[in-house]
Amino acid sequence: TSVLVLNGPNLNLLGTRKPEVYGTTTLADVEEMCRKTAAELGLEVVFRQSNHEGQLIDWIHEWGGEVKAGRSIGAVYNPGAHTHTSIALHDAIEGAELPVVECHISNVHRREEFRHHSFISPVAAGIIVGFGVHGYVLALRGLHQLAPAART
């Protein structure tokens, strides 16, 4: 059984981009952390990042199919700035009926006002915010915990 860990725009810059906010861990490090956690849970990670909204939408559609086919429990998703802008990604998750745990490295609620609203949260199974990159580990554990309910 697999789990998708999906990252949106600018997360390829993790480690060098605003380290005072996002830390110095790279996305490659996050991938390794996710693989380790997933292995403990008996899951296989598919790890993807894109800066392009359309690509992310296509992957969400694809992954809805994986879940429906019983091959995946869903996705951990850090949508980056698309969180605050994208109705298209909201609709993609809803349309694909993809179980998603929304994950943010920083506590978006103690940052700028424009980061306080999420288009993704209303279609997320759960949300992890403000625990740094450890949030991906928490999100994987949370999704795994939800999985039987999310599948029925």
Ligand code: DQA
């Ligand atoms: C982020 C928070 C977003 O507001 C921001 O645009 C990001 C990263 C986070 O992980 O804290 O790109 O999703």
